[in-house]
Amino acid sequence: MPDAAPVAEPTPSFSPLYQQIKGLLVRSLETGEWKPGDAIPSEMELAARFKVSQGTVRKAIDELATENLLIRRQGKGTFVATHAEERVQYRFLRLRPDDGGAGSLQRRLLDCRRMRAPLDVARSLELKSGETAVQLRRLLLADGRPVVLDDIWLPGTPFKGLSIERLQGWRGPMYRLFETEFGVRMIRAEEKIRAVGAAEEEAEALAVPLGAPLLSVERLSFTYGDRPVELRRGLYNTSSHHYRNELS
Amino acid sequence: MPDAAPVAEPTPSFSPLYQQIKGLLVRSLETGEWKPGDAIPSEMELAARFKVSQGTVRKAIDELATENLLIRRQGKGTFVATHAEERVQYRFLRLRPDDGGAGSLQRRLLDCRRMRAPLDVARSLELKSGETAVQLRRLLLADGRPVVLDDIWLPGTPFKGLSIERLQGWRGPMYRLFETEFGVRMIRAEEKIRAVGAAEEEAEALAVPLGAPLLSVERLSFTYGDRPVELRRGLYNTSSHHYRNELS
DNA sequence: GAGTGGTCTAGACCACGGC
DNA sequence: CCGTGGTCTAGACCACTCG
Incomplete structure (x- = not known):
């Protein structure tokens, strides 16, 4: 052979x-x-x-x-494998409530727009200069209180028909939508984590004081062939949640 | 059979x-x-x-x-497997310099004392109330600037002869010392990560302003049989470093 | 009972490291 | 050259699922 x-x-x-x-x-x-x-x-x-x-x-x-x-x-x-039948939704989200509860999260979509990809986004997603990208902004809430503010960037080409209506009508994991509607399957991801102080807009969205310490989580997700297809910048309020990780 | x-x-x-x-x-x-x-x-x-x-x-x-x-x-x-021949020292430390450099770290031991384990530590390490524990406090520096402040708790019994002299004379990973001198091998660990504001003492040790956002990393390490043998509370200054994680 | 993945065996040969 | 782990094969039997 x-x-x-x-x-x-x-x-x-x-x-x-x-x-x-x-x-x-x-x-x-x-x-x-x-x-x-x-x-x-x-x-x-x-x-x-x-x-x-x-x-x-x-x-x-x-x-x-x-x-x-x-x-x-x-x-x-x-x-x-699919992102459909995940145990508790959100396969890549490592945030956990401090009390071990299940803690399901509600979503609130804030924004969805297409634009020319900013330079840093283009570099991360390996887009040519001038190519368009989709930006999503959304909030995750636990018990009605905002916990995560996500800024999501996707390459414009594979995600052609992505709209705010399409997203709002969707039940289930976002990555499942990407699979079924756009044929993009997230395989693995890399995250860079730091602690930052809340800027004005962020503080407002998360209902925390200006400058409050937040977890900044920058996630780059890859599909087959290690091609980057999503850049996600999240801010986590860790006052009653924490990011959980296993080392070995 | x-x-x-x-x-x-x-x-x-x-x-x-x-x-x-x-x-x-x-x-x-x-x-x-x-x-x-x-x-x-x-x-x-x-x-x-x-x-x-x-x-x-x-x-x-x-x-x-x-x-x-x-x-x-x-x-x-x-x-x-051993913690001796690790690639870049610090097998469990996920902190990386923002510029991809190697970035070796210097250590500075601040304190080493034996005492009755505080309640929360005793609970994490599964010690009986009243049992003694060893507390280490140390700093990691990159290019001479403090980056990590670690508070390390070990059960007193297996770590009987641990002293500040023993630690200061040691070259190589701390976990390697634990292996060779105390027969305790760290197998895996769980971390809980949050963002916090620097308290007075911490701000001073890390040379950051009071209230500056820091990454709080609480690590519980286990040996054979999933027995917890180390509780480590770290504060990371992420202004020029980040915590790197891989998801799959 | 038929079909799937899961375990176990025994033997052949290959790639690597060191004497 | 030998001993080590690494690959590949072929066949037997077991455990689980479903009709």
Whole structure:
């Protein structure tokens, strides 16, 4: 089985079969052969299709499952991961109430506009200068009190039909909307966190005093192929919530 | 092969062989049969010892490797993970300079004392009321400027001989000292992050104005068996650094 | 009972590191 | 050269889900 992947890696000069299979599977995910929520073919079928043993397919799927691209369900099959059925909504949101409660959040959309991407946004999203972007502004509230102020930037091209009406009519995670309506699936993200003092506008929106300490969370989200597709700048009021992280 | 592990789990009623092997390996790590930095026996040897196939041992080791308890090195063997040879020191510290530089940090130990554990500390470290704890206070500096103020709490019993002299004479990661001198190995940790305003003492130590926004990072670290063994309260000045996190 | 993923085995061969 | 971990295979059997 010669290298099926067209990419010419610089150093490795050797690619395990299961890595090549993994690449083929990712390609099928990218092209939408299997959509979020779908079951992919069984291990046996894939083994036959790729002319390898079931164990090799298994190892490829194993890695994609630990990367959260696929979900295994014993007795049922292997499924394309989705932001739909998340446990408590907001898969990437690490904010938790200080009392361990579930703490569901309400959303309030403040703004949605299209414009030429500012320079820093264009750089983060790898847009050419002059390309348009969509800016969303929204509030998350816990028990009616504002907790998160989000400033969300999306590349204009894939998110062509995004409008305030479309967003307001939507129930469920925003990332689920992106999947189903725009074919953009968020895979992973990087966050840069700092402490800042609330500026005037922010203080008003979050109902805190001017200069109150807030958590600034800048999130850059990526889709298949490590392409950045969302820049999100959040301000979190951490007086009764905290950002939770696990290290290992 | 009947269940070798004496534990009677509540629900599962079925434990894969490789999980039992994994348990035995962890036990050997706990008891110190293999110490941090050591090579453990080869897969073949372990397979013979446990009377299972090499593939079963392999799967057990695989999981321990992804949990960062073991480190595989092709051609050499499998080693017990250690905080010694960390890439840039500070394996658990997520703080990064805003310019991508390496940014090594200097340490300055401010205080080291033994006392009865305060109530909240005792609760976090699961100490009985009245038990003693060790408190460390230290500063981390980048380019001579203070960036992190840490307040570290350790249970008194395992850390009997810990003194300011012992700490000051130590080169290398603090967690490495804990491993070699006190037999306490940090496996994983949980952090709670918030934004706070600098109090008087803190502002002075970090050379920031009173009330300046700081990142408050409360870290609880665990050793084998999920036993908490360190509570660390850090204040980070994020004016030229940020806390970096990866989501997936 | 049929089909799925999950476990376990045994054996062959490959890539890497060090003697 | 040998020993280590890494890959790949083929086949058996187990556990879970669903009709």
